[in-house]
Amino acid sequence: MNLTHPFLDLDGDKLREECGIFGVIGAESAVNVTALGLHALQHRGQEACGIVTFDGKEFYAQRGLGHVASVFSGPELANVQPGAMASGHVRYSTTGGAGLRNVQPLFADLASGGFSIAHNGNISNAMTLKRELVRQGAIFQSTSDTEVIIHLVATSRYPTLLDRFVDALRMVEGAYSLICMTENGIIACRDPLGIRPLVMGRLGDAVVFASESVAFDVIGAEFIRSIDPGEMVQVDHNGTVSSHRPFGNVSARPCIFEHVYFSRPDSVMDGRSVYAVRKQIGVELAKECHTEADVVIPVPDSGMPAAIGYAHESGVPFELGIIRSHYVGRTFIQPSEGARHADVKRKHNANRAMVEGKRIVLIDDSIVRGTTSKKIVEMMRDAGAAEVHFRVASPPTTNSCFYGVDTPERSKLLAATMDTKAMAEFIKADSLAFVSIDGLYRAVGEAGRNGKCPQFCDACFTSDYPTSLTDNADRESHDLLTLPVHKVA
Numbered sequence: 001m002n003l004t005h006p007f008l009d010l011d012g013d014k015l016r017e018e019c020g021i022f023g024v025i026g027a028e029s030a031v032n033v034t035a036l037g038l039h040a041l042q043h044r045g046q047e048a049c050g051i052v053t054f055d056g057k058e059f060y061a062q063r064g065l066g067h068v069a070s071v072f073s074g075p076e077l078a079n080v081q082p083g084a085m086a087s088g089h090v091r092y093s094t095t096g097g098a099g100l101r102n103v104q105p106l107f108a109d110l111a112s113g114g115f116s117i118a119h120n121g122n123i124s125n126a127m128t129l130k131r132e133l134v135r136q137g138a139i140f141q142s143t144s145d146t147e148v149i150i151h152l153v154a155t156s157r158y159p160t161l162l163d164r165f166v167d168a169l170r171m172v173e174g175a176y177s178l179i180c181m182t183e184n185g186i187i188a189c190r191d192p193l194g195i196r197p198l199v200m201g202r203l204g205d206a207v208v209f210a211s212e213s214v215a216f217d218v219i220g221a222e223f224i225r226s227i228d229p230g231e232m233v234q235v236d237h238n239g240t241v242s243s244h245r246p247f248g249n250v251s252a253r254p255c256i257f258e259h260v261y262f263s264r265p266d267s268v269m270d271g272r273s274v275y276a277v278r279k280q281i282g283v284e285l286a287k288e289c290h291t292e293a294d295v296v297i298p299v300p301d302s303g304m305p306a307a308i309g310y311a312h313e314s315g316v317p318f319e320l321g322i323i324r325s326h327y328v329g330r331t332f333i334q335p336s337e338g339a340r341h342a343d344v345k346r347k348h349n350a351n352r353a354m355v356e357g358k359r360i361v362l363i364d365d366s367i368v369r370g371t372t373s374k375k376i377v378e379m380m381r382d383a384g385a386a387e388v389h390f391r392v393a394s395p396p397t398t399n400s401c402f403y404g405v406d407t408p409e410r411s412k413l414l415a416a417t418m419d420t421k422a423m424a425e426f427i428k429a430d431s432l433a434f435v436s437i438d439g440l441y442r443a444v445g446e447a448g449r450n451g452k453c454p455q456f457c458d459a460c461f462t463s464d465y466p467t468s469l470t471d472n473a474d475r476e477s478h479d480l481l482t483l484p485v486h487k488v489a
């Protein structure tokens, strides 16, 4: 065990992950409901998935690498014991070879009985806590930050499981939406800032929880409400629901990138339609930085709603100038630069009839490393575009996320090392512009970013991290001091 980097093991596992979680209690076939719910959350994690069920006596777990449809196809589902309570998890990490031992929900037999946990988010002091727990003799089974919570619950001295759970969460910092199961029922909770989403619904007599409301649409459940930041909702086997707020009142800072890219557009996030927000970002973008053009073209699928809003606001016709193959997953998932390049080509193809001889405005949700945008611009030029103007439906991504959206380290973020002009040259666009941070806030329904008390976590655009970053403080401050900013004269 390397205590200095306890999460970097020989599998090359990564600390940060993107994930989706689901839970149900009181359903006739909890495992089937969970598999269907996870299917709707597949965009949040494509690398691995798992389901844990409880039949009133025992817990059963089934986990596997790959998509929900392959891990939980008919025969595998039949292997999972039935029961009225289940929870599930989809996981995504960008480096290869993430081991089965990190696939959630994690499960442990505690003194109080079985305990399973499914986590979306990232604990930003997990390494520090883990080091201390290992020093005290804890033996970790995985390299996941989530396991820290299990050890903290196990070693807490409070009398009830709920108190031990709260005690554990008081020690962790960062982002967590959690769905936990004990023999007595389910506990769903969101970190005090509500960085990652979590919603609650009803399916007949059953209570369901999910990262996004779209999961309820798919299973036919009724949306009840979002879990509030810092709220802990407990549901027992009789269906009794109780709500606890152990962290007092803290101003919420939900992740704004869920609106930009991460969530499905047909989800409603903290009362806002993700699709409507994305379309409005396009409107703001057109107001802020429109340029003369013949056609507005989205980079599918992520740039689609913003491009519709942009075209509407600017009056420039919207056309599908790029056609996407639906048989290639998210390009970002590929661990190596070469594989990402090849995937962009396989995924997108120019629709020459809509591009040739035209001055085009390309719209995408974000530029991270610049791999996608560079290839897409080249593709438009090869298809005969007269001019290619790139417009981005988020501000420049200048900082890594430490709360569960897997952005690369800062030095690999294009906007961390280049200004907009240099980035335009890098992707070979005739012009490049990003929506402003205030424009983004207007699109989510705020008057603008309240600098004194920002309404969202927008650290990837502003470096204003809402929690301390105990594990990363040293590395980040080193990055900030040493990263060169290339300006083009």
Ligand code: AMP
Pocket (backbone or CB within 6 Å): 261, 302, 330, 332, 333, 364, 365, 366, 367, 368, 369, 370, 371, 372, 373, 405, 406, 407
């Ligand atoms: P890049 O080629 O590295 O600039 O990636 C940019 C594209 O990846 C964007 O157009 C997004 O659609 C997508 N993207 C942005 N952030 C993420 C993320 N954290 N995880 C997966 N995909 C992302």
